[in-house]
Amino acid sequence: MSPTTLRCTVDGPVATITLARPDKMNAFNATMHAELREALDNCERVEAVSVVVLTGEGRAFSSGQDLTVDLKRDEQGRLDLGPALTRDYNPLVLKLSNYPKPTIAALNGPAVGASMNIALACDIVVAARSAYLQEAFANIGLIPDAGGTWILPRLIGPKLALALMLSAEPASAEDAHRMGLVYKVFDDDSFAVDVAAFAARLAAGPGLAYRLTKQAVAQSLSNDLEKQLDLEARLQGEAGSSHDFMEGVAAFREKRPPRFEGR
Template identity: 70%
Template sequence: MSELVIETAGSVRTLLLNRPAKLNAFTAALHADLRAALADAIADDGVKVIVLTGEGRAFSSGQDLTEDLPRDAQGGVDLGPALERDYNPLIKQITTSPKPTIAALNGPAVGAAMNIALACDIVLAARSATLQEAFAKIALIPDAGGTWLLPRLIGPKRALALMLTAEPVTAEQGLAMGLVYKLYEDASFRADVAAFAAKLASGPGLAYRMMREAVLASAGNDLDAQLALEAQLQRRAGASHDFAEGVAAFLAKRPPQFQGR
């Protein structure tokens, strides 16, 4: 069976990590398949929302440490090229996606997998899920954007504490910290995620794209620059078909039929 299962339901594309015997640990081959599937989902006009989740009892345990470690010309371990080839492009692909991305944590998200999940726009978690910056356990630093993402989400001191201690965060704790948006019971998790994603996919795709653009730009903008960007994007939103439809639907007291334009 494929190590990445691709499912489409309506306007929702689900990418399912499918190495349950290895807790969906990442290999170079799985990375390549996932990046290709993300590119296809982003390019497909019929896809409005992308969901990333795992098969079995884990979202992902992170890097598959049974793979041969990359080495330099002198035979020493060199992890840099693998990050540059696999993890860094994946994180950039997720964070710059014009379509909303959802990480659906069906179980533990460990190491780089935690940071891949945090790179997504929304994190949904089953009650049994955990998140763990486990790098210190093997004397590494958090990668896959973890040292950039986590401090911005929960503050530098708490982020550093999670990195230094490598302690797991329960789904409930993640919800309280703001790492997780919604928590669902394990038994209904798949159905709840599908319903959430379908509802999101029915929303205004053009406005979604501009929201993501604005939030991404805010990391490097001062207030004046961000206010100017908001005005620019709002002019585009106000001239859109979706805005006219949203107002018409509001006045007619009916659900809007957005077209993403």
């Protein structure tokens, strides 16, 4: 059955998942969560796919949770947001954080609330110049979720993270770039072309080395220096015995572009 809330297209080694509820600014509901997890699973299984891009249709990346849907209530009739997080957001953030292939969040427009944190769970964030990121939770009396209280302080430090969370002020693409949240800012007019070119360049790289690098960075968050050095030695041993390393050295010596195969 075809998805109803997103589209997944494959162009060579690059898969693009486009959130497609533009009338709702691509707000997340349970269906979109289920379809996004399934799309990510499918892209992971397809060996020819090397890089996954997550973006939005229309004028927004996503406005976050769709607040117009009926959410679970407790016995006193109060909204209970915990089950939606446990069922939908937490598995998605964990899947993105542990994804074996490089992921790019391409912010074609605003990434607000939970969608900001979903974007930050991807490996690389690029943004259109008109886009912005906003931890908007305080505006409706909530705390940041979808991993925001864990991811954001580790990226920019607790003081600046708290400022963004408590003020709920939007950060422009340029400001987010200066903070280190966004890797590249592309002009709106050329955004789609620039994202495609960037993703294609990344997809031509050494897939095995990418996977090992992601593993090393993830474990560095809990390792001390000695453990991390040991991990680097082990992972480098695996990378050094790979076809891609031999191809990279041969290409360097022969002064030609390498032809990596991800093995």
